[in-house]
Amino acid sequence: MSIDIAIHKTHRQFAGGAERVSVEGKTVGQCLDRLIQQYPQMKAILFDRKGRIKNTIEIYVNMESAYPDELKKPVKNGDVIHIALMLAGG
């Protein structure tokens, strides 16, 4: 049972430089918890003070938007979670 989390390049400095981190979990939320156990700095990157996913963060599972209720979304062995960043610049 292994799920890959693809880390956005602006966040890799908070995840030991890794492009991808393999974790275990049954939901996106569990997988992100495992990621944070391994790289505690990722907590402040992904979540606001109330524990909600930040407004600028987008979560995709197997290249498909997991919005809304991302954290409850079930995942299975071999799935890939992408953490993407909303871009605003022009």
Add this chain to the structure above:
Amino acid sequence: MLTDSEKKRYGRQILMEEIREGGQEKLKSACILVAGAGGIGSTVLNCLAAAGIGRIRILDCDTVEMSNLNRQILHWQKDIGRKKADSASEKLQALNPDIDVEVMHATISRDNILDLASGVDGVVDAMDNMPARYILNEAAVKMHIPFFHGAVHGFEGRAMTVLPGKTACLRCLYRGPVEREIFPVLGTAPAMIGAIQACEVIKYLVGAGRLLTDRMLTIDGLTMTASEFKIHRNPNCEHCASPR
């Protein structure tokens, strides 16, 4: 009808089976609003003017600053201090005197956007902040005008096309407000994304190909990889959900 001079000017694209003279006439009779004449807007405007979009409306309230010149290729050193919409319009008219360029120096708000976007066949989102992008998105959805989104940061950019009432809109992914920021950016990112948006506008107008609907294309110039993320229409979207 195309003039002889237009047939010559657009000869290379008229050769394309997706365009031909019929498609070129569609481009000539189209009116497109480009919101933002900055980094992305510069490339969008250049591509659309060169391709012969008959009427282009430029909307921008800013003036040209030195720090714009690394990426906003329609503005030159001599334009510092001028209104961006004027500077852009001058270059486009010099490039292609056959098209009409309208200039609007307005700050987008929910009060004025319906007027600013009235009568256009497409809205290009070339803004530099999320609040303005959402105002545009909402107006385009309300007015059933196709909306061409593009955004950049650093080496990276993304684009998506919205057909109101049919495909996911920008607000379908909304989680909450995002503040304005001074974003880092290299000129290649808005050039790539602006070209993609212009291509989408032209495809839409001539009815060719497969639009970037329900999918967000992201390009990372650093690894030179493109990814496509599937986006779903949100049945509770504040902008595009059908009223119950």
